[in-house]
Amino acid sequence: xxxxxxxxxxxxxxxxxxxxxxxxxxxxxxxxxxxxxxxxxxxxxxxxxxxxxxxxxxxxxxxxxxxxxxxxxxxxxxxxxxxxxxxxxxxxxxxxxxxxxxxxxxxxxxxxxxxxxxxxxxxxxxxxxxxxxxxxxxxxxxxxxxxxxxxxxxxxxxxxxxxxxxxxxxxxxxxxxxxxxxxxxxxxxxxxxxxxxxxxxxxxxxxxxxxxxxxxxxxxxxxxxxxxxxxxxxxxxxxxxxxxxxxxxxxxxxxxxxxxxxxxxxxxxxxxxxxxxxxxxxxxxxxxxxxxxxxxxxxxxxxxxxxxxxxxxxxxxxxxxxxxxxxxxxxxxxxxxxxxxxxxxxxxxxxxxxxxxxxxxxxxxxxxxxxxxxxxxxxxxxxxxxxxxxxxxxxxxxxxxxxxxxxxxxxxxxxxxxxxxxxxxxxxxxxxxxxxxxxxxxxxxxxxxxxxxxxxxxxxxxxxxxxxxxxxxxxxxxxxxx
Numbered sequence: 001x002x003x004x005x006x007x008x009x010x011x012x013x014x015x016x017x018x019x020x021x022x023x024x025x026x027x028x029x030x031x032x033x034x035x036x037x038x039x040x041x042x043x044x045x046x047x048x049x050x051x052x053x054x055x056x057x058x059x060x061x062x063x064x065x066x067x068x069x070x071x072x073x074x075x076x077x078x079x080x081x082x083x084x085x086x087x088x089x090x091x092x093x094x095x096x097x098x099x100x101x102x103x104x105x106x107x108x109x110x111x112x113x114x115x116x117x118x119x120x121x122x123x124x125x126x127x128x129x130x131x132x133x134x135x136x137x138x139x140x141x142x143x144x145x146x147x148x149x150x151x152x153x154x155x156x157x158x159x160x161x162x163x164x165x166x167x168x169x170x171x172x173x174x175x176x177x178x179x180x181x182x183x184x185x186x187x188x189x190x191x192x193x194x195x196x197x198x199x200x201x202x203x204x205x206x207x208x209x210x211x212x213x214x215x216x217x218x219x220x221x222x223x224x225x226x227x228x229x230x231x232x233x234x235x236x237x238x239x240x241x242x243x244x245x246x247x248x249x250x251x252x253x254x255x256x257x258x259x260x261x262x263x264x265x266x267x268x269x270x271x272x273x274x275x276x277x278x279x280x281x282x283x284x285x286x287x288x289x290x291x292x293x294x295x296x297x298x299x300x301x302x303x304x305x306x307x308x309x310x311x312x313x314x315x316x317x318x319x320x321x322x323x324x325x326x327x328x329x330x331x332x333x334x335x336x337x338x339x340x341x342x343x344x345x346x347x348x349x350x351x352x353x354x355x356x357x358x359x360x361x362x363x364x365x366x367x368x369x370x371x372x373x374x375x376x377x378x379x380x381x382x383x384x385x386x387x388x389x390x391x392x393x394x395x396x397x398x399x400x401x402x403x404x405x406x407x408x409x410x411x412x413x414x415x416x417x418x419x420x421x422x423x424x425x426x427x428x429x430x431x432x433x434x435x436x437x438x439x440x441x442x443x444x445x446x447x448x449x450x451x452x453x454x455x456x457x458x459x460x461x462x463x464x465x466x467x468x469x470x471x472x473x474x475x476x477x478x479x480x481x482x
Contacts, residue, residue, distance in 0.1 A: 003030040009088045009111055015062070031059055032089045036115055036137070047115075049092045056092060063089070064099065070106050083108050083128050091115055093137075097123055109134050120145050121163075127171075131156050142167050149193075153178050164189050175200055186211050197222050199250070208233050216265075220244035226276075228256045235263045243271035258283050269294055280305045288317075290324050296331045302340050310350045315357065322351035342477055346375035373470045379478060382471035386427075386464065393460045394423045397445060397453065405448045418443040422457065430461035
């Protein structure tokens with residue numbers, strides 16, 4: 001009888017030189033495919049192997065020889081290099097690959113099982129590193145490991161902690177439907193190409209702190225545990241975090257942190273439910289950020305977050321940006337977060353102002369509103385403009401007087417007094433210059449210019465009233481409580 005590999009895994013045993021087989025779980029197995037335990041938890045002899053055991057030493061020698069001298073053809077026609085066929089191999093506990101530091105590896109570990117504490121740290125993989133549906137019993141270490149153009153962990157299962165700290169993925173990194181039972185650490189990892197974690201299941205703690213994503217980063221439908229951190233992460237292109245399906249569990253964010261993260265491409269969080277504290281503090285969004293259909297927790301923070309894109313390549317993109325900011329504005333309104341609401345309202349207005357079909361008069365008023373108060377966000381700016389305008393109109397009145405009636409200067413101090421009265425009265429008594437009983441109407445400057453000066457004063461009154469109205473609106477928005 002031969003190895004039960006084909007009956008169990010669907011392909012013949014690749015270790016053709018094996019002549020000794022081990023009976024376990026009602027089947028015959030070669031040394032390499034012999035399981036650690038059966039479905040009921042009964043242990044095989046391999047589970048208790050020590051390094052001094054001859055079977056352990058032969059197992060290591062054959063595996064290492066295969067990795068050092070790959071002889072098998074890759075199923076991917078784009079991979080010209082020979083690979084090491086180690087599919088469905090079951091590795092004993094505490095198996096390390098440290099002696100292979102000087103070798104570039106091209107392994108196929110599809111359906112392989114790794115025992116307790118497997119170490120791949122600081123190794124170098126070539127353009128083929130296949131871990132399709134591999135199983136790691138407990139701690140797996142890939143810290144500082146370098147992967148070539150093809151790193152495939154789709155469907156893999158990590159029973160305990162998985163360490164990819166400082167790992168470097170030179171191109172495609174596939175973690176679709178991977179399962180992390182414990183800690184998953186990708187801190188300071190570098191993904192030069194696309195990284196896909198779609199429908200992945202993360203354990204209680206996940207860390208992508210200071211990770212760098214050069215290509216698209218896809219977390220569509222990924223389920224996160226109680227704590228996930230993307231602090232200081234850098235996303236070079238698309239960052240996709242949308243719920244991606246009807247499974248409610250995969251739409252939850254129980255505690256996620258994007259503090260100081262930087263998003264250079266589009267970001268999508270559609271239909272996610274933020275059920276615990278979430279921070280985007282000091283994050284930077286260079287492109288559109290979509291939160292349509294999301295549910296926000298009260299402890300949601302966008303403090304000092306920068307949203308830099310306010311105009312698309314065409315009206316369609318700009319309108320899409322406008323809708324994205326409107327969604328965030330409405331979300332903050334529901335949370336009664338007035339400062340954030342005002343900020344997203346300003347971003348929405350800025351996008352709308354730049355649409356090509358906006359009437360010119362509306363755009364002009366919108367531009368003025370932006371300049372004077374940043375769409376109602378600034379309390380101080382209207383006051384600054386108000387006081388500057390007082391000086392400007394006083395100067396205008398002075399020039400008018402000098403050009404029309406230079407003799408006004410002959411009355412010592414009277415002209416300056418007239419300027420002060422005329423300028424200030426339009427602030428406290430708008431349009432009073434047209435009333436004969438008003439102080440300003442009795443001034444020599446006004447009497448000598450009965451039409452021109454009152455027209456200027458009317459413009460000042462209208463401008464003053466507009467600034468005061470904008471100031472009061474900004475004040476109400478800032479301190480509004482309902």
